[in-house]
Amino acid sequence: xxxxxxxxxxxxxxxxxxxxxxxxxxxxxxxxxxxxxxxxxxxxxxxxxxxxxxxxxxxxxxxxxxxxxxxxxxxxxxxxxxxxxxxxxxxxxxxxxxxxxxxxxxxxxxxxxxxxxxxxxxxxxxxxxxxxxxxxxxxxxxxxxxxxxxxxxxxxxxxxxxxxxxxxxxxxxxxxxxxxxxxxxxxxxxxxxxxxxxxxxxxxxxxxxxxxxx
Numbered sequence: 318x319x320x321x322x323x324x325x326x327x328x329x330x331x332x333x334x335x336x337x338x339x340x341x342x343x344x345x346x347x348x349x350x351x352x353x354x355x356x357x358x359x360x361x362x363x364x365x366x367x368x369x370x371x372x373x374x375x376x377x378x379x380x381x382x383x384x385x386x387x388x389x390x391x392x393x394x395x396x397x398x399x400x401x402x403x404x405x406x407x408x409x410x411x412x413x414x415x416x417x418x419x420x421x422x423x424x425x426x427x428x429x430x431x432x433x434x435x436x437x438x439x440x441x442x443x444x445x446x447x448x449x450x451x452x453x454x455x456x457x458x459x460x461x462x463x464x465x466x467x468x469x470x471x472x473x474x475x476x477x478x479x480x481x482x483x484x485x486x487x488x489x490x491x492x493x494x495x496x497x498x499x500x501x502x503x504x505x506x507x508x509x510x511x512x513x514x515x516x517x518x519x520x521x522x523x524x525x526x527x528x529x530x531x
Contacts, residue, residue, distance in 0.1 A: 318438060322370060324431040327393050329379045330371070332386050333450075337376055339443040343386045345454050355391040357476070360406060361419075363426035366392070370435040372449060383437065383446055384453035396427050403427065 335342040347355065359366065372384035382389050398406075410416055437446060465474060503514070 318441070320438070321436045323434055323436055324429075325373065325380060325434045326431050327389070327396065328430070330373060330389060330432065330434070331376070331379060331381050332389060333381050333383055336381055337374065337443075337446075340383070340446055340450070343383075343450070345387060347387045347390070352387070352391065355387060356394055359388075359391055359395050359426075360423060361476075363395075363422050366426070367433060370433045372437055372453065373434045374437045374441070374446060375439045380434065380436070382434075383450050389432070392432055396430065398427070 333340065333343040366388075369388075370385075371382050371389055373380035373382050407420065410419060413419065437449070465471075
């Protein structure tokens with residue numbers, strides 16, 4: 318299959334709201350703090366967008382984004398930042414190393430109203446496109462949190478938008494080796510978020526035979 322890469326104006330890219338017959342609305346959402354982290358990531362390293370294109374499908378003389386909807390939303394936000402807000406960010410970063418290189422990259426990014434896209438041919442079967450949507454959203458790998466804790470800077474990881482688990486030791490009245498059961502409770506604001514995390518936790522628990530998910 319021939320995939321074409323092209324710079325496309327953001328005004329010609331629509332988020333996937335179910336416009337294409339047979340393709341459901343994009344199932345992924347992003348909360349306020351996660352969106353802020355994504356926006357910060359783009360501001361800090363705008364050149365990274367050249368390494369990862371949006372996946373789009375031609376539709377009605379424009380395009381529909383089938384992978385990268387959250388990035389598209391953040392890209393449009395950063396490109397449309399009021400000048401006063403942008404200058405405040407520039408002022409904050411003036412003391413940073415490689416400031417001039419960053420300033421050129423972010424200025425070029427905001428000036429250019431296009432985004433790099435990989436175009437999925439219109440004749441691609443609907444079932445294939447649906448598979449692309451879901452597979453793009455699945456995280457197959459797992460993070461080694463011991464390695465992250467010992468060899469990576471926690472503040473940097475947080476600044477880059479990574480969600481780290483609370484590794485605070487559990488306080489118990491008895492020595493840990495005498496406690497029969499230790500429970501971990503996780504609360505969710507969104508049912509969809511619960512479903513996603515439950516699947517990931519079930520996979521994680523295969524590494525801990527004594528743990529059970531209830």
